[in-house]
Amino acid sequence: MAAAQDGDQKAYAALLQAxxxxxxxxxxxxxxEGDEIEDGVQDILLTIHSIRQSYDPRxxxxxxxxxxxxxxxxxxxxxxxxxxxxxxxxxxxxxxxATDETNLPEENGEIRRLKKAIAGLPPGQRQAVELxxxxxxxxxxxxxxxGQSPSALKVALHRALRRLRILMPRS
Amino acid sequence: xxxxxxxxxxxATELAPVRRLKPPALRALRWILLATALIVALVLLRGLRTxxxxxxxxxxxxxxxxxxxxxxxxxxxxxxxxxxxxxxxxWLLLPLPFAAFWLSGFAYGCLADWVAIPAGAPVIPxxxxxLETLIMASLPLGLVLWIMLRRARPLRPAATxxxxxxxxxxxxxxxxxxxxxxxxxxxxxxxxxxxxxxxxLLGGLLGRHSLALAR
Numbered sequence: 001m002a003a004a005q006d007g008d009q010k011a012y013a014a015l016l017q018a019x020x021x022x023x024x025x026x027x028x029x030x031x032x033e034g035d036e037i038e039d040g041v042q043d044i045l046l047t048i049h050s051i052r053q054s055y056d057p058r059x060x061x062x063x064x065x066x067x068x069x070x071x072x073x074x075x076x077x078x079x080x081x082x083x084x085x086x087x088x089x090x091x092x093x094x095x096x097x098a099t100d101e102t103n104l105p106e107e108n109g110e111i112r113r114l115k116k117a118i119a120g121l122p123p124g125q126r127q128a129v130e131l132x133x134x135x136x137x138x139x140x141x142x143x144x145x146x147g148q149s150p151s152a153l154k155v156a157l158h159r160a161l162r163r164l165r166i167l168m169p170r171s
Numbered sequence: 172x173x174x175x176x177x178x179x180x181x182x183a184t185e186l187a188p189v190r191r192l193k194p195p196a197l198r199a200l201r202w203i204l205l206a207t208a209l210i211v212a213l214v215l216l217r218g219l220r221t222x223x224x225x226x227x228x229x230x231x232x233x234x235x236x237x238x239x240x241x242x243x244x245x246x247x248x249x250x251x252x253x254x255x256x257x258x259x260x261x262w263l264l265l266p267l268p269f270a271a272f273w274l275s276g277f278a279y280g281c282l283a284d285w286v287a288i289p290a291g292a293p294v295i296p297x298x299x300x301x302l303e304t305l306i307m308a309s310l311p312l313g314l315v316l317w318i319m320l321r322r323a324r325p326l327r328p329a330a331t332x333x334x335x336x337x338x339x340x341x342x343x344x345x346x347x348x349x350x351x352x353x354x355x356x357x358x359x360x361x362x363x364x365x366x367x368x369x370x371x372l373l374g375g376l377l378g379r380h381s382l383a384l385a386r
Contacts (some may be wrong), residue, residue, distance in 0.1 A: 012183045045179065051323070052189055054324065
């Protein structure tokens with residue numbers, strides 16, 4: 001490093017090459033992954049280059065190198081932390097398809113099957129389910145709306161529910 | 172993205188010899204001498220405070236004055252050390268004991284003899300003159316310190332800037348304590364502590380970004 005400060009290009013290249021594997025290990029231990037490791041190593045090399053005047057040849061080189069590496073890696077991890085805090089990476093879950101089936105919950109699975117089953121009931125039973133269960137009317141109101149007697153509605157609802165239970169067994 | 176091997180060879184080919192930084196203690200000493208010389212020059216220019224003979228017999232004043240100068244000196248050593256990557260962060264604690272003496276002066280002044288502002292006292296012109304002294308001391312000192320610290324390209328720019336700003340504020344206040352009579356203790360806070368805090372904040376906030384290495 002002292003020779004590099006005096007402008008010895010060969011010594012400098014040899015030094016940087018010699019410390020690169022060590023820096024990769026330091027970056028990996030700091031928690032960087034994949035491409036980040038190489039980015040981190042290059043960042044440290046550039047930093048060494050721009051602050052090389054601050055190295056004091058009377059002091060050992062390794063602690064200086066490790067201190068520079070640590071500072072840069074901590075900066076990098078902090079920036080990464082801030083980025084992750086603000087931004088979310090897209091995963092396959094975030095991808096959607098344009099058709100209605102994937103986007104409208106009513107058109108999905110269970111609900112669609114239930115609607116289909118209700119539509120398949122005989123008219124009297126279907127009306128009983130719609131008025132008493134879907135619109136949640138009282139027996140009296142439902143009787144007035146449909147023109148059926150309350151007891152006829154009750155029987156129709158009972159039969160309809162039994163039929164639906166058969167059509168849609170509990171999974 | 173370039174490969175690391177390409178980066179290394181390009182860094183090596185553009186390598187130019189650099190002048191090594193002198194040891195941090197030596198650089199700190201130079202700046203402290205400069206700061207002290209500036210304080211002496213300001214005292215010569217603006218004159219010692221009129222009640223200096225009384226002050227020299229007041230231990231609280233002497234403790235505060237010594238505390239201010241020592242805080243400045245200790246903060247300077249800390250700033251130059253912390254601007255280098257391989258020096259421990261604990262250097263930042265060095266000025267704390269001296270700062271306690273310095274700040275105790277403010278507290279003592281307020282508690283021991285709470286002097287009301289005398290009616291008809293020329294408060295405004297006085298405070299303007301005080302501010303002038305503080306600016307005349309802190310501006311050149313801050314600028315020179317910034318240039319000197321920037322040569323190290325500190326990897327801890329925020330810590331370096333804050334401790335450097337403390338050094339500037341303490342030396343500026345040393346000049347202020349030597350030149351201006353501030354008896355009214357309510358004024359002590361306004362005229363002394365507020366600008367000192369401002370110098371600290373301004374230096375710290377401006378410095379932490381301008382001292383940082385380009386990212």
